[in-house]
Amino acid sequence: xxxxxxxxxxxxxxxxxxxxxxxxxxxxxxxxxxxxxxxxxxxxxxxxxxxxxxxxxxxxxxxxxxxxxxxxxxxxxxxxxxxxxxxxxxxxxxxxxxxxxxxxxxxxxxxxxxxxxxxxxxxxxxxxxxxxxxxxxxxxxxxxxxxxxxxxxxxxxxxxxxxxxxxxxxxxxxxxxxxxxxxxxxxxxxxxxxxxxxxxxxxxxxxxxx
Numbered sequence: 001x002x003x004x005x006x007x008x009x010x011x012x013x014x015x016x017x018x019x020x021x022x023x024x025x026x027x028x029x030x031x032x033x034x035x036x037x038x039x040x041x042x043x044x045x046x047x048x049x050x051x052x053x054x055x056x057x058x059x060x061x062x063x064x065x066x067x068x069x070x071x072x073x074x075x076x077x078x079x080x081x082x083x084x085x086x087x088x089x090x091x092x093x094x095x096x097x098x099x100x101x102x103x104x105x106x107x108x109x110x111x112x113x114x115x116x117x118x119x120x121x122x123x124x125x126x127x128x129x130x131x132x133x134x135x136x137x138x139x140x141x142x143x144x145x146x147x148x149x150x151x152x153x154x155x156x157x158x159x160x161x162x163x164x165x166x167x168x169x170x171x172x173x174x175x176x177x178x179x180x181x182x183x184x185x186x187x188x189x190x191x192x193x194x195x196x197x198x199x200x201x202x203x204x205x206x207x208x209x210x
Contacts, residue, residue: 002065003028003162003193004049004081009059011044018044019055026162031184031194033208035201042197043086046164049195050083051076082155083164086171088147090139097122097135100154125156129186145176152183162193169203181207 004026011019018041026032034042047053049061051070061068063079070076073083090099097115100122105113119135126133131149139147148168155163169177184207187194198204 001028002026003063005062006045006049007060007062009045009048009061010056011041011048011053012056019048022059026193026195027210028161028193029188029191030209031188031196031207032210033196033198033204035198035204037199040199043166046083046166046195046197049076050081050164077158077160080159080161081164082158082160082162084148084151084155084166084168086167088151090147090150092138092140094139095135096133096137096139096142096150099139099150100135100157104158122153122157125153128190129153129156129183131183143176144171145173145179148172148176148180149183152187160192162195163187164195164197166197167199168196169198169200 002025006022006024009019009022009024010017022045024045034045036042044053048055049070051072051074054071055061061070063070068079070079070081076083091102094102097119101118106117108114122135125131131153133146133149133153139150142150148171152163169180172180184194196203196208
């Protein structure tokens with residue numbers, strides 16, 4: 001079954017056409033890789049899927065077989081789509097936990113954030129996917145590889161089933177890349193669908209199903 005299908009998706013910026021009649025089917029529970037040089041239009045296409053851009057008239061998006069218009073990132077998240085950008089969207093003076101729950105903090109009847117419940121939920125995700133994170137650490141004090149894990153957990157905390165990763169290994173060390181491959185394997189083992197943007201052919205051979 002396809003979790004997502006794009007039909008004749010195009011996107012222009014003035015006279016520049018970034019995407020031209022793209023057709024793409026993403027199968028549930030698989031790792032898909034979008035390969036291309038810098039400037040090929042990969043990130044533009046992913047931003048359309050995540051609702052950051054709207055496609056030009058004429059294209060269609062189907063989510064779990066249902067025709068859908070992804071109007072915003074908030075809408076995309078509500079439909080189980082998450083995205084980890086190449087440049088992380090983290091607040092460095094905040095803790096790992098604060099970053100993960102930012103904007104959707106669980107609160108009690110008095111409107112006070114229930115950090116204990118949030119921490120339990122985050123640690124459960126960390127254990128399930130073997131992320132090994134410390135929720136109390138400040139973002140500014142952890143490695144880039146760990147920051148990427150925080151971004152991925154952010155999507156899982158919001159119940160993402162399809163996770164888009166934009167050039168995920170560009171900022172990682174060789175050792176962190178090996179750990180990243182393991183993370184992808186764990187996500188796939190739990191039934192998640194992964195869409196990776198890259199320009200590195202060897203990465204596709206290593207981790208992608210398609």
